[in-house]
Amino acid sequence: MSATTIPPSNKTAPPKVVPYRRPEPGTQPESNYAAYRATARRAPARPLIYLPHTLSEVTGPVFGHEKISETDNDLTRQHSGDPLGERIIVSGRVLDGDGRPVANSLIEIWQANAAGRYRHAIDNHAAPLDPNFSGAGRTLTDENGAYRFVTIKPGAYPWRNHENAWRPAHIHFSLFGPAFATRLIGQMYFPGDPLFAYDPVLQSIPDEKSRQRLISKFDLETTKPEWALAYRFDIILRGRDATPLDQPRGSAR
Amino acid sequence: MSVTLTPSQTVGPYLHIGLTDTRSLSQIAADGAPGERIFLACNVFDADDMAVPDAMIELWQADADGRYHHPEDAPERVQDPLFRGHGRMPTNAQGSCSFQTIKPGQVPGPDGTLQAPHVNVSLLGRGLLNRLPTRIYFAGDPANATDPVLLLVPEDRRATLLAQPDTNRQGGWQFDIHLSGPRETVFFDV
Numbered sequence: 001m002s003a004t005t006i007p008p009s010n011k012t013a014p015p016k017v018v019p020y021r022r023p024e025p026g027t028q029p030e031s032n033y034a035a036y037r038a039t040a041r042r043a044p045a046r047p048l049i050y051l052p053h054t055l056s057e058v059t060g061p062v063f064g065h066e067k068i069s070e071t072d073n074d075l076t077r078q079h080s081g082d083p084l085g086e087r088i089i090v091s092g093r094v095l096d097g098d099g100r101p102v103a104n105s106l107i108e109i110w111q112a113n114a115a116g117r118y119r120h121a122i123d124n125h126a127a128p129l130d131p132n133f134s135g136a137g138r139t140l141t142d143e144n145g146a147y148r149f150v151t152i153k154p155g156a157y158p159w160r161n162h163e164n165a166w167r168p169a170h171i172h173f174s175l176f177g178p179a180f181a182t183r184l185i186g187q188m189y190f191p192g193d194p195l196f197a198y199d200p201v202l203q204s205i206p207d208e209k210s211r212q213r214l215i216s217k218f219d220l221e222t223t224k225p226e227w228a229l230a231y232r233f234d235i236i237l238r239g240r241d242a243t244p245l246d247q248p249r250g251s252a253r
Numbered sequence: 254m255s256v257t258l259t260p261s262q263t264v265g266p267y268l269h270i271g272l273t274d275t276r277s278l279s280q281i282a283a284d285g286a287p288g289e290r291i292f293l294a295c296n297v298f299d300a301d302d303m304a305v306p307d308a309m310i311e312l313w314q315a316d317a318d319g320r321y322h323h324p325e326d327a328p329e330r331v332q333d334p335l336f337r338g339h340g341r342m343p344t345n346a347q348g349s350c351s352f353q354t355i356k357p358g359q360v361p362g363p364d365g366t367l368q369a370p371h372v373n374v375s376l377l378g379r380g381l382l383n384r385l386p387t388r389i390y391f392a393g394d395p396a397n398a399t400d401p402v403l404l405l406v407p408e409d410r411r412a413t414l415l416a417q418p419d420t421n422r423q424g425g426w427q428f429d430i431h432l433s434g435p436r437e438t439v440f441f442d443v
Contacts, residue, residue: 014361015325015326022442023258027257028260028261028383029260029382030382031381031383033382036263036380038379039380039382040300041299041300041303041380041432041433042299042378042379042433043380043381043382043432043433044432044433044437045433048440048441048442049406049440049442050405050441050442051386051405051441051443052363054361054363054368054401055321055325055326056321056373056388057373058325059323059325059326060313060323060339061313061323061337062322062324065331065332097256097258099256108272109271110270110272118267119270120266120267120269120270122266122267123267134270136270136271136275137271138276172267172268172271174264174271174272180373180375180443181443183384184259184261184384185264186260186261186262201262201263202262204382205260209257210260213257213260214262236257236258237259238258
């Protein structure tokens with residue numbers, strides 16, 4: 001028996017691998033983007049090696065059975081009092097590149113408070129912490145790929161990347177999607193922010209339409225009168241070449 | 254032509270709030286999970302060989318039978334309480350983090366091949382606008398010689414993907430990741 005072939009004792013063929021499509025050129029950030037100074041010592045200098053997808057890339061951690069508590073997706077109710085700032089509802093759908101919902105998928109978010117300060121040991125921005133705001137949340141998408149968070153609008157904050165550098169207000173979000181290949185960590189911005197043009201993190205993405213994808217839309221319909229404004233943010237993960245075939249298999253490989 | 258994808262952005266310096274303060278996971282396989290127990294330490298360095306103290310490493314691996322606990326491989330094992338297959342840890346001040354797991358089995362590769370035992374890695378951090386995917390293989394494993402992915406890598410760079418046994422610890426392995434510089438680790442376009 002060769003080390004490179006499936007042993008003959010295997011009665012069931014290995015699952016068929018249906019690859020995920022690659023992003024179009026220019027639609028993801030340039031890893032080595034001089035205007036974002038930290039990339040200089042950290043971005044790889046050599047080209048990435050193209051890895052055709054195997055079972056390792058089309059599988060990934062599964063979170064759909066995790067328990068989400070009532071306050072996990074409401075960042076305004078994690079303490080005894082209300083956080084300061086503008087209460088907002090952030091909602092949307094997680095879809096793949098073909099418009100299919102990504103169901104039962106974990107979304108994690110984190111953000112600064114209304115004053116632009118993170119509850120983090122190394123954030124020393126001269127803005128107040130809020131005892132009623134931790135700034136972290138998580139939820140699962142439903143069967144339609146829909147999700148919803150209640151939070152407060154984060155403030156802009158200074159960073160030392162360049163002279164008078166300020167990050168536009170943003171919420172970090174993290175998704176696994178169905179596979180190792182679909183892992184995505186991004187940032188959601190708010191419409192009309194005057195800091196966009198000066199922000200190398202956002203401007204590192206060459207394609208204008210792709211940058212726009214990170215900017216949420218004001219969502220009057222979801223707004224709750226006398227209570228909260230709302231923003232809509234749809235998240236588009238990579239699609240596949242085809243719907244995976246049904247792959248019944250026994251317990252033996 | 255499909256719709257515009259949501260682009261990646263850096264996790265920034267405050268990733269811990271959302272991802273690791275309460276949601277880190279160093280135990281990929283619990284005591285009692287079948288397989289050869291290993292302790293996998295990862296050490297991250299920048300272009301100047303300085304430790305990277307604010308990165309995060311996520312791992313994804315098959316179990317000892319070479320099965321991924323995922324609907325497209327082994328759906329009946331998805332909720333196995335002893336084996337998650339997934340871990341994530343922030344690097345510490347020395348640029349290191351470690352995981353308790355078992356050595357993965359061999360999983361199928363293209364065209365009837367078998368892949369050598371490997372762990373799939375996502376590296377994230379301040380200064381990284383895109384996730385950096387790489388793989389951890391195990392130095393000395395005879396299957397490395399025929400692994401279809403290692404064979405895609407220029408021979409003089411394959412060693413960057415090999416964890417080395419830790420002579421000070423039974424079952425210990427060390428994997429160094431160099432983001433850039435002369436010993437730059439191989440990263441993959443996944």
